[in-house]
Amino acid sequence: MPETSPPPLPSPVAIGVTVFRPTPEQVAALLARAEAEPRRTIVFDNGGLPPEAAARLRAGGGLVLSGDGNIGVGGALDAIARAAAAAGAAQVLLLDQDAAFTPDQVSDLEAAMARLRGSHPPPAVVGPRPEAAPGRKAPAYPRRPGVPDRGGLVPVEFLATSGSLVDLAAYAAIGPFRSDFFIDGVDLEWCFRAWARGHACWMEPGTALPHRVGAGVIRLRALGIEMPRQPLFRMAAYLRNSVYAWRLPHVPRRWTMRQATYLPLQALLVWADSGYRPAVAMRLAGAVIDGLRGRLGPPKGLS
Known part of the structure; x- marks a missing residue:
């Protein structure tokens, strides 16, 4: 966990990244992204982040969190959400170590969340349109029945956590991600719970995130x-x-x-x-x- 209290957030949005045994290329991309990003970066290390990379992230104003070994995706996301809320963030953009998502795309999701202000049910999360990286398969987000589009946004049953902008007030009302699921289905279960507890999940089709799940x-x-x-x-x-x-x-x-x-x-x-x-x-x-x-x-x- 962070050793000192961080300075105030430069933006109401924090960026949360989960890592597990990242490759040197992934570490380099993470560092470059954090240094180009005006928003606070919070990294949860489930194992394998080089100490020098963690030190560089902290030196740039980021937070680096870890647990007792690999606590899974659900536990890592919860730790990031709690840290973002404690630092004063209103929203957190969740990414995995493979995600190539630019600061401008984060701004697109911020704008999408702003368009949903005052809507009913209130938004829990807004995410980008999924795309398949070369040689991979993109996830599909089923449309939520009975809910109309709003401001160009599409209501969906669920979306992947990577690339998702989560409203932290909604997160507090919906509850944490299931750490006992550990890795798969965490996002699906949480989004269904969000709908059941009076919140909505939305896709912004105007911005896309390539997905690199699996090996072929x-x-x-x-x-x-x-x-x-x-x-x-x-x-x-x-x-x-x-x-x-x-x-x-x-x-x-x-x-x-x-x-x-x-x-x-x-x-x-x-x-x-x-x-x-x-x-x-x-x-x-x-x-x-x-x-x-x-x-x-x-x-x-x-x-």
Whole structure:
């Protein structure tokens, strides 16, 4: 955690970045971004940020936070949100270590949030349109039924945390991100909870963020299905958290029914991509059982 009280924020928006074992190129991009950004940068180090990079961030007025080892995405985002609020920020823009998002794009989201002032339900988050980085798959944000567009913004069921501008007053009312989900589904669950608690999630289609999740794409061309190729522990966490979320009252039944059809196909696609290895099938089946039994926390095989 920061050793001294930081000076007042130069902007009502703070920039929060989560990092885990960043590459030298990612560290260089993070430093360059923080130095070009007039807003306060808050970095949560889940492990692997070089000490010299942390020192350079602090010297430039940034905050560098850490926990006891890797506490996951949910825990890191909560620590960033708390630090931003304590420093006097009204909003925090969340990014992961791969995100290429410029200060001007942050301003676009600030302007979008300003257009939503006085709207009902009040905004919880505004994020950019997702795009696929080369060789990757972009997430899809389903439109929220029954809610009209407003000021060129599109109401969505959920959006990825990376690139999202979160209103901190709404965050306080909605509650923290689920640290027990650890890595996957954190954003989806929080956005559904935001809607259930009287807040809205919006996409700004006029600005875009390329997504670099996974290492390539797995495709089932016959059914038109594609998904990021992820480490097995991440797919297992995604399955576990998705199945567990079905019991949550704020997760809409329409989403549960959609996933009940789609998740088995995704699991089959991952198994086929592994060469139909029995160990992979057992791991995925075990993840479903963990979700049904509510066994959450850090996923097995995390490395």
